[in-house]
Amino acid sequence: SLHRPGQRSVDFPVSVVLPAGGTGERTGLQxxxxxxxVFGRPLISYTVQAFERVSWIKSIVVAVAKENMDLMKEIIQRFQHRKVRVVQGGSTRHRSICNGVLALGEQEEQEAAEGEPKVVIIHDAVRPFVEEDFLFKIAMAAKxxxxxxxxxxxVSTVIATTSEGFLDHSLERARYRASEMPQGFTxxxxxxAYQRCxxxxxxxxxxCLHLALQYCGTNAKLIEGPPTLWxxxxxxxxxxxxxxIKESLCSSGCVITGGSAQAVTLADALQKSAGALDMELxxxxxxxxxxxxxxxxECNFIQVSVNPSGLLELESMLADVEATNRAPLHPLVIIWVCLSDPEELSVSGKTPEFAAIADAAAAAKLRNILLYGIQLYQSKDAERWERSVMRVTEITSALIRERSPALVGQLLQA
Amino acid sequence: SLHRPGQRSVDFPVSVVLPAGGTGERTGLQxxxxxxxVFGRPLISYTVQAFERVSWIKSIVVAVAKENMDLMKEIIQRFQHRKVRVVQGGSTRHRSICNGVLALGEQEEQEAAEGEPKVVIIHDAVRPFVEEDFLFKIAMAAKxxxxxxxxxxxVSTVIATTSEGFLDHSLERARYRASEMPQGFTxxxxxxAYQRCxxxxxxxxxxCLHLALQYCGTNAKLIEGPPTLWxxxxxxxxxxxxxxIKESLCSSGCVITGGSAQAVTLADALQKSAGALDMELxxxxxxxxxxxxxxxxECNFIQVSVNPSGLLELESMLADVEATNRAPLHPLVIIWVCLSDPEELSVSGKTPEFAAIADAAAAAKLRNILLYGIQLYQSKDAERWERSVMRVTEITSALIRERSPALVGQLLQA
Ligand SMILES: [Mg+2]
Ligand SMILES: [Mg+2]
Incomplete structure (x- = not known):
C-alpha cells in the first residue's frame, strides 16, 4: 500500500547513497x-524500500559502521531487498558518504555493463517517507x-547570539531555508568534490551542497520539498x-465470506459500518x-465464518496467506469473525473454538501473522444485530490499528 | 504522574500568556x-496543566480566536483548571499575545491585591511538555x-538562497540558534514593546525578543532548553x-489483592514479571x-480476584475509583484479573462473568474508565503456571498501553 507507480522515468542511470553510520545518541535509545x-521492521528497511520501488533507480549503497555491517546484511536478506550493497562507513558523515560514492565506481560484474551512474542521490536512512515524485525532481535538476x-x-526563527549568550540579531526568515535531504549530484x-576537499x-x-559549490563551482538548484521529508x-x-506507517496499513482490508448467504450478509454489513471508521473493506x-x-x-484479512465449519475455513485461509507471504514486511493481521447460533451456549473459555484459535495464533505469530478472533451471535432483533455488527467493526478496526502481539489468539465477544 | 514538585520558588509575581489563536492548517487536521x-483531552489542557502545577505561577491568560472562546471555556470547566482566564485573540500571533499582556493589567477583583505581574512568560499552547525547572530559569533571567x-x-543547516532559487551560501551553524518558547519578559x-511597535x-x-531589543533596548538572555520544548x-x-503521554501513564500500576493467599501469590508473581516489561507494580x-x-x-488499577467472590470485589473497587475521580484527566484503566479453578469449565461466552464484566465496562466507560478482564486458570504445573502469569502481564501491559475503547468489557484468556 506504500507503493505508488511512477508516472515519469529518467533515461540516465541513477544510484543512491544512504549514510547510516550514526549511533543514535539523540534518540535516547540503545x-x-x-x-x-517499527512494526517489527527496522526503519532503514522502509527507507531502502522507498528507493527500491522506484523503477529508474538502479542501485543503492548503504554505508554503516563496521559493527553494524552484519546487522545490515541480515536486514537485506530478511526483508528481501535487491539493488542494495553495504559498505563500511567512516568516522564522520562526509567520510561515510564518500565511501558510498567511491563504491559506486567499483561496480560488481553484473552491474558493470551499465557503467558509472550519471546522477547520485544522497539521502538519510532516517527519512523513510521520501516519495518518487520528489526524487524525480531532484534527479532531473541534478543532471x-x-x-x-x-x-x-x-520552522523557528534563527537568531545570532553574542559570545556572552545574548541576542545579537534575528535573521529575516524569508531569505533563508533549512537544507534537507535528499540531495542529488552528477x-x-x-x-x-570529495577528491578536492x-x-x-x-x-x-x-x-554536500557546500562542497560542490566550493570545490566544483556548482551552485545547487534548491527545490522545496514536502513535510514528509522530515x-x-x-x-x-x-x-x-x-x-x-499505521495509517497506510490500516485503511483497508479484505473480507472473505466463503459464499454462504449468512456470511455474505454479515460481510456486507461490516463493509457498510467500516466506512464510518474510515476503513475500506x-x-x-x-x-x-x-x-x-x-x-x-499484504492486506488485512477478515474471514467470516458460520459455525461449525468456520475453523476449517480459517485454517485453509491461513495456509494460503502463509504460502504467499513467506517474509511479510509487516505483521499481517488476520481476524476470524465467527457467527454463532445463540442457542448453542456451550462456547466456553475452554471449548474447541477458544483452544483452536489460541493454538493457530501461536503458530501464525512465528510467521509474522497476528491472528485474532471475534465471536458474535445471530439475532432476529434488528437493533441488537446492528449493535453487534458495529461492535465487530470497532473491535476489528482497533485490532488492525494496534497490531498488538500480546492479544493474538483471543476470541473477543461482540 | 506528570507532576513534579518544584524545589525552587520565585518571590515575585509571574503570569503566563498562551497565544492559541492558530487555526492549525499545517497539521492536515480539521x-x-x-x-x-490526546487520550480524550485537548492538547492545550496539558499545556495549561504544565503551568498550573507550578506553585509560583499566579495566573494564565489564554488568547483564542473568537469562534473558539466557548470551546476553551468548556475545556477549563471540564478539566477543572483554576488560574486560567480566556481572552479573545487577534488576527496575528503578536496581536494575540498583546491582548493577553493587556489583560494581565486588568485583573479581576480577587487578584487585584497582588497587582501586576513582575514577569510575564509567553509560551505556545502546542508545547505541552515544558518543565518547571526551565520555567524557573526563564523567569529568573527575565527578571x-x-x-x-x-x-x-x-536541526538543519540554514542556507541563504538566491532570488533564482540557487544556493547562495550556508550559515556557520555554531553561530546561530533556533529561537523557541517559552520566553520571559518583565x-x-x-x-x-507592544505600545511602541x-x-x-x-x-x-x-x-517578541526582537521587539524587546528594538523598542526597549533590551538584549534578551538566551538559555538552551531541553528537546521537550518541541x-x-x-x-x-x-x-x-x-x-x-502514554509513557507517563503506562509505567506504573497498583495491584489490589483483597488479601487472600492465592490472590497475593498471583499479585507477587505479576509484580515480578512486570519488571521485565519496564512496568512498576x-x-x-x-x-x-x-x-x-x-x-x-490516577493510577492504573489491577484487581486480582479468586472466583466466585471476584465480581463483588471488582464492583466495590470500581465504586471507590468512580467516587474519587469524578473527572479524570485521562481515561483510567482498570483490569480485573480473575483466577479460576480449572475444574469449573462452565465459564462461557454467555456466562455471568462475561456478561457482568461487559455490563460493568459499558457503565464505567461513561465515566472515562476503561475496564477489561483477564481470566487465568490455577495450575499445579509450575511451567504452565509461569506461562499463564507471563501472559497476564503481557496482556495487562498491552491494555494499559493501548487504552483501546473498543476492547473494554472483554474477558481475555491467559
Ligand atoms: Mg549533506
Ligand atoms: Mg515570539
Whole structure:
C-alpha cells in the first residue's frame, strides 16, 4: 500500500547513497535510530524500500559502521531487498558518504555493463517517507545543474547570539531555508568534490551542497520539498513514524465470506459500518482465481465464518496467506469473525473454538501473522444485530490499528 | 504522574500568556491542533496543566480566536483548571499575545491585591511538555535582564538562497540558534514593546525578543532548553505527543489483592514479571486507610480476584475509583484479573462473568474508565503456571498501553 507507480522515468542511470553510520545518541535509545523497529521492521528497511520501488533507480549503497555491517546484511536478506550493497562507513558523515560514492565506481560484474551512474542521490536512512515524485525532481535538476537539494521553510526563527549568550540579531526568515535531504549530484561533481576537499571538511563539514559549490563551482538548484521529508531524530519521532506507517496499513482490508448467504450478509454489513471508521473493506467469496491478487497485497484479512465449519475455513485461509507471504514486511493481521447460533451456549473459555484459535495464533505469530478472533451471535432483533455488527467493526478496526502481539489468539465477544 | 514538585520558588509575581489563536492548517487536521484530543483531552489542557502545577505561577491568560472562546471555556470547566482566564485573540500571533499582556493589567477583583505581574512568560499552547525547572530559569533571567528566551541547536543547516532559487551560501551553524518558547519578559518591557511597535510589527513580526531589543533596548538572555520544548506542528506530532503521554501513564500500576493467599501469590508473581516489561507494580490488599492515596494518583488499577467472590470485589473497587475521580484527566484503566479453578469449565461466552464484566465496562466507560478482564486458570504445573502469569502481564501491559475503547468489557484468556 506504500507503493505508488511512477508516472515519469529518467533515461540516465541513477544510484543512491544512504549514510547510516550514526549511533543514535539523540534518540535516547540503545539502538541507533535507523535500526529501530517499527512494526517489527527496522526503519532503514522502509527507507531502502522507498528507493527500491522506484523503477529508474538502479542501485543503492548503504554505508554503516563496521559493527553494524552484519546487522545490515541480515536486514537485506530478511526483508528481501535487491539493488542494495553495504559498505563500511567512516568516522564522520562526509567520510561515510564518500565511501558510498567511491563504491559506486567499483561496480560488481553484473552491474558493470551499465557503467558509472550519471546522477547520485544522497539521502538519510532516517527519512523513510521520501516519495518518487520528489526524487524525480531532484534527479532531473541534478543532471541539469550538477547539484540539487531539498529545502524546507524554517520552522523557528534563527537568531545570532553574542559570545556572552545574548541576542545579537534575528535573521529575516524569508531569505533563508533549512537544507534537507535528499540531495542529488552528477557523479562527476560529487566525486570531484570529495577528491578536492580537505580533511577538515571531512571532519567538520555538514553540507554536500557546500562542497560542490566550493570545490566544483556548482551552485545547487534548491527545490522545496514536502513535510514528509522530515527526519527521525528523537525517540518521539519513532512514534510519529509508526503512526504514519499505521495509517497506510490500516485503511483497508479484505473480507472473505466463503459464499454462504449468512456470511455474505454479515460481510456486507461490516463493509457498510467500516466506512464510518474510515476503513475500506472489499468483500470476496474466496482467495481463488482472480481474487488471489489480494494475497500479494499484504492486506488485512477478515474471514467470516458460520459455525461449525468456520475453523476449517480459517485454517485453509491461513495456509494460503502463509504460502504467499513467506517474509511479510509487516505483521499481517488476520481476524476470524465467527457467527454463532445463540442457542448453542456451550462456547466456553475452554471449548474447541477458544483452544483452536489460541493454538493457530501461536503458530501464525512465528510467521509474522497476528491472528485474532471475534465471536458474535445471530439475532432476529434488528437493533441488537446492528449493535453487534458495529461492535465487530470497532473491535476489528482497533485490532488492525494496534497490531498488538500480546492479544493474538483471543476470541473477543461482540 | 506528570507532576513534579518544584524545589525552587520565585518571590515575585509571574503570569503566563498562551497565544492559541492558530487555526492549525499545517497539521492536515480539521481541528486546530491545540484543541486536538490526546487520550480524550485537548492538547492545550496539558499545556495549561504544565503551568498550573507550578506553585509560583499566579495566573494564565489564554488568547483564542473568537469562534473558539466557548470551546476553551468548556475545556477549563471540564478539566477543572483554576488560574486560567480566556481572552479573545487577534488576527496575528503578536496581536494575540498583546491582548493577553493587556489583560494581565486588568485583573479581576480577587487578584487585584497582588497587582501586576513582575514577569510575564509567553509560551505556545502546542508545547505541552515544558518543565518547571526551565520555567524557573526563564523567569529568573527575565527578571534580571528584562527579557529571556529559550534556544535550541539548529536541526538543519540554514542556507541563504538566491532570488533564482540557487544556493547562495550556508550559515556557520555554531553561530546561530533556533529561537523557541517559552520566553520571559518583565511586565514593563513587554508592555512597552507592544505600545511602541508598529502595525507592520503586529502583522508580520514573529519574534517578541526582537521587539524587546528594538523598542526597549533590551538584549534578551538566551538559555538552551531541553528537546521537550518541541512544538506540535504536524499531524504526526500528535502521535509523538501521545507516545510521550502514554509513557507517563503506562509505567506504573497498583495491584489490589483483597488479601487472600492465592490472590497475593498471583499479585507477587505479576509484580515480578512486570519488571521485565519496564512496568512498576505496587501490591496492596485494599484501597482503605493509607492505601486510599492511590485513588488520588490516577493510577492504573489491577484487581486480582479468586472466583466466585471476584465480581463483588471488582464492583466495590470500581465504586471507590468512580467516587474519587469524578473527572479524570485521562481515561483510567482498570483490569480485573480473575483466577479460576480449572475444574469449573462452565465459564462461557454467555456466562455471568462475561456478561457482568461487559455490563460493568459499558457503565464505567461513561465515566472515562476503561475496564477489561483477564481470566487465568490455577495450575499445579509450575511451567504452565509461569506461562499463564507471563501472559497476564503481557496482556495487562498491552491494555494499559493501548487504552483501546473498543476492547473494554472483554474477558481475555491467559
Ligand atoms: Mg549533506
Ligand atoms: Mg515570539
Amino acid at each position: 539502538t541507533p535510530k535507523q535500526f529501530c523497529p 541539469e545543474q550538477g547539484a540539487a537539494g531539498a529545502i524546507r521553510p524554517l 557523479y562527476d561533481v560529487i566525486r570531484q 580537505t580533511e577538515s571538511d571531512f571532519d567538520f563539514g555538514t553540507e 527526519k527521525v531524530t528523537y525517540k518521539r519521532d519513532l512514534a510519529a513514524a509508526e503512526s504514519i 472489499d468483500v470476496i467469496p474466496d482467495l481463488l482465481g482472480d481474487h488471489s491478487r489480494y494475497l500479494l497485497k | 481541528t486546530p491542533k491545540q484543541f486536538c484530543p 534580571e535582564q528584562g527579557a529571556a528566551g529559550a534556544i535550541r541547536p539548529l 511586565y514593563d518591557v513587554i508592555r512597552q 508598529t502595525e507592520s510589527d503586529f502583522d508580520f513580526g514573529t519574534e 512544538k506540535v506542528t504536524y499531524k504526526r506530532d500528535l502521535a509523538a505527543a501521545e507516545s510521550i 505496587d501490591v496492596i490488599p485494599d484501597l482503605l486507610g493509607d492505601h486510599s492515596r492511590y485513588l488520588l494518583k
